[in-house]
Amino acid sequence: MARISDRTSARPWTRPHDWAEVVLGAVLALSPIWFDTNTAATWTMVVLGALIVLDGLVSLAMPGAVYGEGVQIVLGALAFISPWVMGYTEFTGAAWTSWIVGGLTVIAGAAALPLATAAHRMAGQH
Template sequence: MRWQDWVGVVLGAYLVLATLWTSTNGNAMSAMIALGALLVIASVWSLAMPGSMTSEYAHMLLGVLLFISPWALGYTDYMGAAWTSWVVGVLAVIAGAAALPEANAAHQRGVAGQH
């Protein structure tokens, strides 16, 4: 159980819940809920399958999508939602990248154990 995966669960849950106290428009709310839920799913996937490199890349991809979403979906005027998206996006990329070496090692052990 990697701490980075638990960080992903917390970040995703926070992102979804942040729509309750942050001013949003429809695009911001949709992006925050959808990407937050996907981040939770990817994190649980990582917890269930520690040797999965794909789940860690999914964390990073979701973080990048989250970071660009205020510009792409036009909610930069909603500063709380935009900043939440930017910060959670950067943290998701960092957590995913930090987990890659451990996921790779677990993957290598799993592949070596199959021969």
């Protein structure tokens, strides 16, 4: 089994999980452009998408900040449940985008947690 290098996980702007978070957030934020939505769906998707992008950028810039992965998981879960909570399940494209992006964001956050923990430990050793 391959071991993730602590040196790679500690370098800013190099973690693919965090880049995936940035892309997923951008897709969520921009999706009201190409899908039919209502006001609640549009604002929910734009705000959650922007927050996901922002969290991804912070995680990329500060790879030792473990809290960013937790924030990512929470934001992904919020994106996943938002079609039901905000009442836009009838907008199929918008709802499916929220479900897929939310689920993938949670998965990426959970996968990045060991990397962030290793980077945090590495930063503490300097």
